[in-house]
Amino acid sequence: MIAMLRRDLALAFRSGGGFGLSLAFFLIVVMFVPFGVGPDSGVLARIAPGILWIGALLASLLSLDRIFQLDFEDGTLDLLAVSPLPLEGVVAMKALSHWLTTGLPLTLIAPLLGFLLNLPEGAYGWLFVSLLAGSPAFSFLGAFGAAITVGLKRGGLLLSLLVLPLYIPTLIFGSQITTLAVDGLDNATALAATVAISLFTFALVPFAAALALRVNLR
């Protein structure tokens, strides 16, 4: 299992690709917002948490189709399916390595980008915490979508359509954490809900995705 995680991380770092791409995409989306909305710092501060969340969401969507597609194409997935590793564990490790190479870097850089959007002072910590709590759900829900669409040509588009609606609850509660904190309101419920969604996906997605993979490998 650890071997699986280490291999996926080594592959992600060595082939470059997804790792830097997501970060660059996130940076560009966030930097474009002031150009589109205008330089009014009051407006920017108001929409900053939402923009940062949507940016992080779209950036982690970019590399989702790579979770299983490459292993499917070169036959590794067949071999993993008949190996002693449980396929559920393989899915969990692959989703985890996707989060470590996209969600975690996005979370770390988000406060920095918040500065560009004139995020209110007290919100930086909450932005970091909210993304830390919510972004794993993006990777795990994405792994489910990737498992369903593996083997499809141009599956990436279908994957986005399947997965984006599932991201809505995380997006609502996750961006609320920071917005409520900015307004000086209690955000414990929103934080609890975000963590709950993430934990729910950890528990459920490995089984659902493994089932989808088995069907797709037939």
Next chain:
Amino acid sequence: MGHNSIVYICIQFVQPLPLFAVPKSRYSSFMDLTVTDLSCSRGDITVVSGVSFSIRAGHTMILRGPNGIGKTTLLRTIAGLTPAVCGTIRPSTEDIAYAGHQDGIKGPLTVYENLRFWARVFGTADITPALEAFDLMALVERPAHTLSAGQKRRLGLSRLLLTGRPIWILDEPTVSLDTENVGKFTAILQRHNKNGGSAIVATHIDLGLKQSTTLDLTAFRAGPEVSHNPFLDEALT
């Protein structure tokens, strides 16, 4: 009684340590592969039906038949990748190692890293025998994407030796191997048989194995009728 069980528990703890691991020259148990009345499907279409055979431990079965007859489908079913339409396969897939058309090699990783990953997956400590058997020692530091097709195939096949499983399911293993390496592969297969392992090999060439039987799938071709899809039937009526 109590004393015995303590000793037993101690042995349980000691055994997994690599220090005490003895290199396995023989498979832990002799296993016959028995397939009874097996039907396999690809998509909704049953391609072969009524396949029954038995391979004794230490023997190899050569699978023959024209393109599209269902050799790969049969092998994938036996390996446990595709559920069988009906019929039984013994033993379970935990004793079966599968090597298909694709080698499952990661280009950015080196030859050594590729094999080490599979060794960890299968809990094998030493990958040197696998490297030596297929003459890969000189290539260990090479990134796998720089290998030739034949070298990749050898790397893919060497994975079989890491599985420690007694039954090998091989789908056209000699594709892109040169004559010399086909000879080496045959020798490895014979050594596998000698150690009590068995194998099914789908191939179009003559491997020149002594202890082998041949099964021609042409006799088991399923009828032309497409198996019924209840949703489609309902939609059409």
